[in-house]
Amino acid sequence: MGSHGEDVKGRVCVTGASGYLASWLIKRLLISGYHVIGTVRDPGNEKKVSHLWRLEGAKERLSLVRANLMEPGSFDTVVMGCEGVFHTASPVIKPTSDPKAEIIKPAVDGTLNVLRSCKKNPNLRRVVLTSSSSTTRIRDDIDPKVPVDESFWSSIELCEKLQLWYSLSKTLAEKAAWEFCNENPIDLVTVLPAFLIGPSLPPDLCSTASDVLGLLKGDTKDFKWHGRMGYVHIDDVALAHILVYEHEKAKGRYLLSSTVMDNNELVGFLLARYPSLPIPKGFEVLNRAQYDFDTSKIEGLGMKFKSMEEMFDDCVASLVDQGYLPSVYL
Template sequence: MEHYGFKGLVCVTGASGYLASWLVKRLLLSGYSVRGTVRDPGNYKKVEHLWKLEGAKERLQLVKADLMEEGSFDDAVMGCEGVFHTASPVLGPKSDPKAEILDPAINGTLNVLRSCKKNPSLRRVVLTSSSAAVRARDDFDPKIPLDESSWSSIELCTRLKVWYALSKTLAERAAWEYANENKMDLVTVLPSFVVGPSLPHDLCSTASDVLALLKGDTEKFSWHGRMGYVHIDDVARCHVLVYEDTSAWGRYLCSSKVLDNSELASLLAERYPSLPIPRRFESFLGDRPYYEFNTSKLRKLGWEPKGIEEMFDNCIASLKEQGYFL
């Protein structure tokens, strides 16, 4: 008989990823047993950071699963009371956005939910979506902050070839449709741009973009324009919170502060004068519409985010520790 943590067994998909690793860390610290899915549990270099987490040796299992393989998650989710689906493609498409980004996001989400449906122990599914599924639209009033009732425009995302936002929007819509049809308890978390320490040594695209900016290369951030930012640990805590709080329902925007590129650049250049961060840089997309996020729904559950300074302080300290600064 397997011994589970006092809070029971939960599953985290794509467990070795940037955000998922933090979620695994938070769940273990909270007393859960965690079954994480990865593409190759035997690839020690990709998963060693997970085995170093407190409680991992006693309460972590890693199992193999593939987003694009139907039924691949059946064994992983069986017996779990909660499933956190975080795995999703992020990298920009090289040639075929449908095959590289859209299909894995939508079909991968549905594959996980179909496996969840077969599990009689299931209490709730928490899906990681993105604020990109809220803010890519051109018909809102900039004076009214965007909230969970807003959805990105599929037509606009397609026309502008904003494949990441399109994949997140379509995957979340598909998840809601499936959950409603199958009376499944689903909650979705919509983080803005995630900043903070990376547990995996190999940086994901998000962490790589931040590192490049701190070294003076603004190219990736020049695609941002106006953007919300949030500390990675706040996003992990938000996932645990909406899973545990029985009153949680629907979508939850998870963001600390929204800034224009020029505001971010001047704040960072001033705070870290020894780094070659430019004092201002332009957006490739021209002026993006002004918007703010209304995160009162999440704050009502007791969630309070860290500020922009703390998320970048923690991120820089972690990058230095991992040897990314000379």
């Protein structure tokens, strides 16, 4: 990669293109001059994809194609003409009866299906996998004096015991990806974002954005289990994906987090900043590990994170703009 204009920007694939993060990543890739092939389950579903066609550069440099994570070979032709693949797609649904079948199997098998297709492409430069900071911090031996970094892995047993199915799915999928790419000649980099905050480009809010909206409207039920969390602006996460894709020296895992806060610190911050919002006054204190994140690795590549003020201001403005919050709250 270089900086000599659009002629050097190649063709890249983004899986799960209509998602919360993937939409932002595609927006940033198009602004940067890339040709983007986005995979979705149904390219003809206007409600799911119309926001992508409105992005700057979409008419000229975006293609949306059908692909299914659970269908072996589904990504073969999609990734064949690409120099880079950004694998963001992963189930985040709340399981109904069988979490292993509904969340864990699709996450692991879907990741391996994409990587098997990548292996067939001799011109592939790098794969960037969207993992999660939850693949590092769910352990019962965390020392509050030692910040969590990329060398940490969550405990599979603890995830199962606490029924943290999303965290378990991300941990197992990332481990499977590293195992596959260590055995095959694929240059893999993984990004581990904390909790994403910011404007939602898709009209339907995903579970992450819905949880935030609920909190801003005074509902504690989805946030009360979060305890202590890292927070990061969604645009920073999109930019970090491109940074680790383009940077020749990027390798391994990269934690992405601006600020780590307990629930009660978070609502204290929100109450002071948005006094007219019906934000909960406080949460029951959970017996959770105190930790902070060490993000010096991604900062070493030049990454600078937006503040809590910026991420929530952008988030609230977007929710008002989309009609989820009344404009009186701006």
